[in-house]
Amino acid sequence: MSTTIRKAFLLASVPVLFLGMALARQAQPQTPAANSGANQAISDQDIQMLRQDIRSQKKQIIAQNLSLTDAEAQKFWPVYDRFTADLVKINDTKYDLIKQYAQNYDQLSDAQVSSWVERWLQLDQDVAALRQRYLPEFQKVLPAKKLGRYEQLDRRTQLMIDLQLASQIPLVPVGH
Numbered sequence: 001m002s003t004t005i006r007k008a009f010l011l012a013s014v015p016v017l018f019l020g021m022a023l024a025r026q027a028q029p030q031t032p033a034a035n036s037g038a039n040q041a042i043s044d045q046d047i048q049m050l051r052q053d054i055r056s057q058k059k060q061i062i063a064q065n066l067s068l069t070d071a072e073a074q075k076f077w078p079v080y081d082r083f084t085a086d087l088v089k090i091n092d093t094k095y096d097l098i099k100q101y102a103q104n105y106d107q108l109s110d111a112q113v114s115s116w117v118e119r120w121l122q123l124d125q126d127v128a129a130l131r132q133r134y135l136p137e138f139q140k141v142l143p144a145k146k147l148g149r150y151e152q153l154d155r156r157t158q159l160m161i162d163l164q165l166a167s168q169i170p171l172v173p174v175g176h
Contacts, residue, residue, distance in 0.1 A: 047095065055084060058157045065153055066146060075141035076150075083134045090126045097123070098169060105170050113172055 059080070068076055097119055101108075108116070138147055 051088075051091070051095070054161060055088070058154075058161075059084075061157055062150065062153050066150055068146070072142060072146070076138075079134065079137045079141055083130070083137075086130055086134075087127070090123060090130065094123050098165065102169060106173055108172070 062080070066076075097116065101116055104112075138150065142150060
């Protein structure tokens with residue numbers, strides 16, 4: 001990975017880390033002492049702002065590393081923006097699922113955990129189906145090598161986001 005791409009990924013990891021910490025913080029019981037000052041629970045509005053910042057950083061990484069001509073950019077960005085808007089809808093469900101889990105992870109029954117796993121896997125399938133649906137549109141606006149680079153950049157940023165979030169979410173407690 002080039003130094004430019006590596007630096008961009010490091011910069012983009014900051015809002016992702018804050019989002020992961022915010023979602024994990026929601027998993028902690030809220031006592032009056034925990035609700036004061038720096039420990040105050042993060043609001044849904046704050047989470048939305050962090051998510052918007054992550055999307056902006058992701059777009060900057062792609063813009064800096066895709067090297068589009070003006071003609072390509074004119075065609076690419078509207079498709080990218082539509083794809084992102086559709087991805088946000090799926091991610092809304094993902095963040096709701098994470099939030100529900102984080103608030104109840106230590107009290108979930110086996111049936112609830114099974115349901116959570118099934119819904120999580122369905123989200124993965126929904127994202128894959130969305131990528132497949134948009135592939136022909138991206139193929140129309142980008143040459144093959146730039147499309148390949150875009151897919152790599154998009155996947156790397158998404159994997160980084162997912163890894164940062166996953167590292168902040170408590171594991172399902174199991175009995176011994």
